[in-house]
Amino acid sequence: MENVVEVAGLVKDFGRTRALDGLDLTVRTGEVHGFLGPNGSGKSTTIRILLGLLRAGAGTSRLLGGDPWRQATELHRRLAYVPGEVTLWPNLSGGEVIDLLGRLRGGLNGKRRADLLDRFELDPKKKGRAYSKGNRQKVALVAALASDAELLILDEPTSGLDPLMEEVFQSCVEEERKAGRTVLLSSHILSEVEALCDRVTIIRKGRSVETGTLADLRHLTRTSISAELAAEPGGLAALPGVHGLDVQGTRVRLEVDTDHLDGVLRALSVAGVRTLTSRPPTLEELFLRHYEADAR
């Protein structure tokens, strides 16, 4: 019972399209796990298999220690889900949908419901068709967050939220983590994953390309350095692991593979450092690198 989600070698075909192609995903109990990938990479498909809505073609998948297809209904008691595309019933109010989903799941916390409506500034009296995409997403989010589920599965839950609401969302997820709940958060918004997640799985074309903590993944990539030096530097271009070197007199910008950082710093200090900023790679850059690797 260490892992909430255990997926190995998952394959799913839609006709001739292969949506998942040997995907692996492990989510540990109590962590916020980022599930990162560009559009069409198979995040929603994976999640739908975990929810027993789609049937896996091959591979194994375990959810909360059970079989997601055969034990779907009993497992769903213990999780809450926010779909990527939230569609509501045109003539049901948001409040009714929240209550209905909560009751189906076995009850929801009234105080938390009121609190969340307040924080997300959601009017529960509007009818389904009157909500914008963001507000429909809020309805699903309130329904999920107000439940007492041990696992939250959120499929790109912030794609319709404005920045202010995204902050509210982030603080909510933070609280969930503190309350000891497990969160699987799919996203293609990197800053969100960076801000929230303990561990990340990166997928591309239905296959996991990387998995680990953010720190684990950073060793794979480069550090960006910009420095103002006392004298013009020499020999930087010849150093191993240096990319994108840009020298303008005594100003230097470059990227360096993290395991060759040492040599670069030594060369810079020889020239005399006035100012220096170094930045860990953003997930954006991490991503780009995987694209490059794939393109080659």
Place this chain on the structure above:
Amino acid sequence: MNTAILVSLWLRRDRIMLPLWVYGLTALAASTAYGFKSLYTTPGSIHSFAAGVAGNAATLAMYGPIFDQNTLGGLVAWRSVTIAGALVAVMSILLVTRHTRAEEEAGRLELIGAGVVGRRAPLTAGLLVAVIANVTVAVLATAVLAAVGLPFAGSVAFGLAWLASGLAFTAVAAVAAQLTESARTANGIAVAVLGAAYLLRAVGDAGSAHWLTWLSPIGWASQVRPYAGDRWWVLLVPAAFTALLAVAAYTLTGRRDLGAGLVPPRPGPARAAPGLRSPLALAWRLQRGTLCGWGAGFVVYGAAIGGIADGISTLVKGSSSTEKVVIEMGGGHNIVDAFLALGMGILGVLAASYVVAAALRLRGEETGQRLEPLLAARAGRIRWAAGHLVIAASGAAALLAAGGLAAGLAHGLRTHDVAGQVPRLTGGALVQAPAVWVLAGIAAALFGLLPRFTGAAWGAVGLFLLLGQLGPVLNLSQWVMDVSPFTHVPKVPGGAVSAAPLIWLAVTAAALAAMGLAAFRRRDLSL
């Protein structure tokens, strides 16, 4: 140009539904004309039938007066212009709503609206599709009527009368689509206007205030009087009405935001009612409004059948062949009972339409992406699907009971036998239920096994309807007739009831539904 692209897109989306309507309505015109032609072969028989109708307030209300009591054309126009013209109107309403408000509600027009299409193009495209459908129906109806041997000028007038009804309600639907954000409500408004128009005409034709007929678009169509003077000038009235409403629809479109209606939606409750806690309760919540609408229709129709029945013997006195056909089709020995049994059969077909529409909600909810969050919230596939099927099946039974009850009351009041007729006709309507359930079973089986073809359940309704209508005429062999569940329904009142076929039908329905549910449990959702 962009409108043309939209029109061809809509026509492609309608490539199944539209031909069904067009051929169905054409077949209706043809079979009515053909039927009358073979039943009333002498001027004498035509005249005595017509004289009977003229004196019966209930038939006047249902169909209107017979303007030429001496010709076959007069009978055909009487039987078809108003009531089948209302069907043309229904087709028009559904088409317009489907391609204007429904698209907008689904958010698809936004996609198009953000493109290069002008803001009026969607309305124009929706109207054009309806116009194309109406003109096709009118031309085909004219052609088949002339082919049966009716005068050509009168057949043209008949086609134009249908066209007038269809276009008037095309325009009504176009305005309704501007008023509300919901396609269902827009349909409801337009159908309510149609109902009111029919009622005005009914009261005007049956009573002494004949001017009421002139307030109704359906009345205008009948006043064209095809085969009975062909009053072309009357067509100017619906033409002006249509033009006026079309202008109104365009003006309203120009004044509102995309996606919005002119009437702001009422807010709903902040909390769900305590009962809304199961898939069944949700299905009821989603379907109850539609069921009430159908219920009103069943009550009116039942009352109409019950109201006419007593006078039927005077109607057919002149034609022993009509009497023979009615008795043959309706069963029993007595013409009134046979007519009532036929009416109960029509209630059955109507209930079959309801049950299919209700069962198809399953597919609508699935492809509308509203099923995903429910199942993830522990609704359970079987419980969810069974919820909708239970509403469909019990709703159909309730509709039949309501229709039968209304027929029993109306017939009972006329014959001073309410206590006897109410249970008799309610029972007569309810024996249709097992056959109706078979259609729910077919829809469920398709939904589970061939989800992409769930809509083919409508094909089954059409097929069974055709078998029921044409079987006796074409002398189809028994095994072909046996395909239709309605063949196995006892013809009551009048005929004998045996439980065995009813039980078999119910078992078949249950088996089909169980098959569908089992397959649904094993398949991927369409997401």
